[in-house]
Amino acid sequence: MSFDITTLAGRTAIVTGASQGIGEAIAEALLAAGATVIAVDRERAGIDALAARRAGAIPVQGDITDPELTARLHSELSKSGLTLSILVNNAGIGRGSHAVETTDEDLQRYFDINVKGAFALSRWGVPLMIRAGGGTIVNTASVFGLVGAYNSAAYSVSKAAVVGMTRQMATDFGPSGIRVNAVAPGLIETSLTAERIRSEPWRRQIMIEQTPLVRAGTPLDIARAVRFLASDESSFVTGQVLAVDGGWTIGRFPRQEPVHVD
Amino acid sequence: MSERILQTAIVTGAGSGIGRAIAHRLAEDGFLVIVADRAQAPAVETVDQIVSRGFKARSEILDITDPVATQRLIDGAENLQILVNNAGIFNVKAFNELTVDDFRRMYEVNLVAMFQLCQQAARRLPRWGRIINLCSRAAFGARNYAHYVASKAAVAGFTKALALELGDKQITVNAVAPGVIQTDMLLARSDVHLLRDQQPTGELGIPEDIAHAVAFFADKRANFVTGQVLIVDGGRSVGGTAAF
Numbered sequence: 401m402s403f404d405i406t407t408l409a410g411r412t413a414i415v416t417g418a419s420q421g422i423g424e425a426i427a428e429a430l431l432a433a434g435a436t437v438i439a440v441d442r443e444r445a446g447i448d449a450l451a452a453r454r455a456g457a458i459p460v461q462g463d464i465t466d467p468e469l470t471a472r473l474h475s476e477l478s479k480s481g482l483t484l485s486i487l488v489n490n491a492g493i494g495r496g497s498h499a500v501e502t503t504d505e506d507l508q509r510y511f512d513i514n515v516k517g518a519f520a521l522s523r524w525g526v527p528l529m530i531r532a533g534g535g536t537i538v539n540t541a542s543v544f545g546l547v548g549a550y551n552s553a554a555y556s557v558s559k560a561a562v563v564g565m566t567r568q569m570a571t572d573f574g575p576s577g578i579r580v581n582a583v584a585p586g587l588i589e590t591s592l593t594a595e596r597i598r599s600e601p602w603r604r605q606i607m608i609e610q611t612p613l614v615r616a617g618t619p620l621d622i623a624r625a626v627r628f629l630a631s632d633e634s635s636f637v638t639g640q641v642l643a644v645d646g647g648w649t650i651g652r653f654p655r656q657e658p659v660h661v662d
Numbered sequence: 663m664s665e666r667i668l669q670t671a672i673v674t675g676a677g678s679g680i681g682r683a684i685a686h687r688l689a690e691d692g693f694l695v696i697v698a699d700r701a702q703a704p705a706v707e708t709v710d711q712i713v714s715r716g717f718k719a720r721s722e723i724l725d726i727t728d729p730v731a732t733q734r735l736i737d738g739a740e741n742l743q744i745l746v747n748n749a750g751i752f753n754v755k756a757f758n759e760l761t762v763d764d765f766r767r768m769y770e771v772n773l774v775a776m777f778q779l780c781q782q783a784a785r786r787l788p789r790w791g792r793i794i795n796l797c798s799r800a801a802f803g804a805r806n807y808a809h810y811v812a813s814k815a816a817v818a819g820f821t822k823a824l825a826l827e828l829g830d831k832q833i834t835v836n837a838v839a840p841g842v843i844q845t846d847m848l849l850a851r852s853d854v855h856l857l858r859d860q861q862p863t864g865e866l867g868i869p870e871d872i873a874h875a876v877a878f879f880a881d882k883r884a885n886f887v888t889g890q891v892l893i894v895d896g897g898r899s900v901g902g903t904a905a906f
Contacts, residue, residue, distance in 0.1 A: 567900045570900050571862065571900055571901050574862035575863060586886070612826045612829025617886035624881070624884060625878075625884075625887065633874035633875075633877075633878065634875070636841070638900070639900030639901075640892060640900075642892060643890055646829070647829055649889070650825060650826065650889035651822075651889065653826070
């Protein structure tokens with residue numbers, strides 16, 4: 401019996417939204433496990449810095465809503481003689497919006513970035529993975545896609561779609577040996593959430609109070625879950641959404657002393 | 663290598679199948695594993711396998727439905743960090759033939775004994791302690807063993823409730839829900855070919871698949887994951903069948 405399969409040596413991963421926050425931590429974790437990582441982001445600075453400090457990181461600047469992105473990724477893979485086996489659809493946007501104030505344009509924009517971008521990359525990437533003999537997709541969903549969240553209409557709807565996409569693609573691609581899973585981060589301290597918290601200062605405090613572990617998480621917490629789902633350690637896991645949220649989705653109840661009823 | 667205090671993991675039902683694989687994996691991750699089982703010979707065999715690979719384990723023979731024995735098990739575990747509630751029973755019986763005694767027996771082993779061990783362990787677990795319960799894909803519905811399904815659904819609910827109550831101590835409580843896993847017990851079933859055909863990839867899981875998931879939750883660094891029930895079933899429960 402041997403369990404030495406945590407390594408990702410020899411594998412190539414694409415991580416979108418890799419310039420900062422959760423995406424950057426995912427890229428770092430996959431690199432640390434031995435993978436080559438094509439780090440994709442709209443912003444140049446973060447992915448260039450990653451490539452400068454880490455051997456095995458290849459920066460590709462691009463927007464996941466750009467239909468030309470897959471062609472660029474394709475040429476990057478063939479230029480370096482790499483075979484895709486891990487795709488991490490992490491890029492996304494998020495900020496507060498009440499359902500009443502959410503416009504059709506908002507919905508379209510969230511759908512284009514958070515859902516369609518990941519869908520298109522998966523549709524492109526899966527045949528490459530099949531040719532390589534198998535692969536795995538990990539999507540970044542959100543706890544807001546699992547349960548209702550106040551003042552978060554467009555984002556919640558788009559992340560619920562990511563959850564549905566994960567389960568659906570797991571069924572379509574399972575027979576071809578492609579696993580599809582998602583992580584659902586809870587309150588994670590990143591620059592993106594810091595910006596959101598500045599506009600909604602109440603949200604952080606409330607979420608922490610509602611979290612059984614009474615604190616926020618870090619990008620590394622998400623990165624470790626992604627590494628598990630990307631590796632052969634999870635080879636019998638597909639179609640699953642793993643919440644990494646300090647228990648927030650199960651525990652949104654006021655903290656209180658037990659009430660004894662005779 | 664610097665000397666560090668060895669931390670202990672208890673794995674119940676570790677004499678065979680999934681429990682044995684979990685014991686191997688946690689030993690490999692650096693824990694002293696207490697292989698707890700009802701039957702002596704298989705428990706000793708698990709320990710011998712682990713020790714021969716250069717890792718640390720010892721056996722404890724007990725019936726987990728005996729609260730005095732489980733208290734002794736917990737008290738004897740120095741630096742207890744992880745409790746894996748894997749021991750359980752399973753049998754097939756159609757709803758019409760199930761008796762109240764069948765139901766009680768299933769609950770006594772799969773749920774009440776687990777509760778007892780969790781309560782005894784929780785008093786001893788340090789901050790960053792870990793409890794991992796073995797649930798089942800069947801918790802979400804299956805034919806011909808309603809008592810087992812109900813007991814495992816209860817495990818899922820219990821896991822979430824316990825995660826809430828132990829959160830303040832930073833103890834995480836999670837569950838792994840295996841699908842069809844290739845154990846000796848399963849391979850003895852006459853309908854094993856049907857089970858295989860129903861898998862999206864045509865492959866059954868292996869005990870190591872479950873061990874890896876347990877190890878993920880057991881890792882001290884997985885400290886923001888609690889109250890989760892991870893289904894490890896090759897995608898069967900998300901509706902995936904190869905062709906229809």
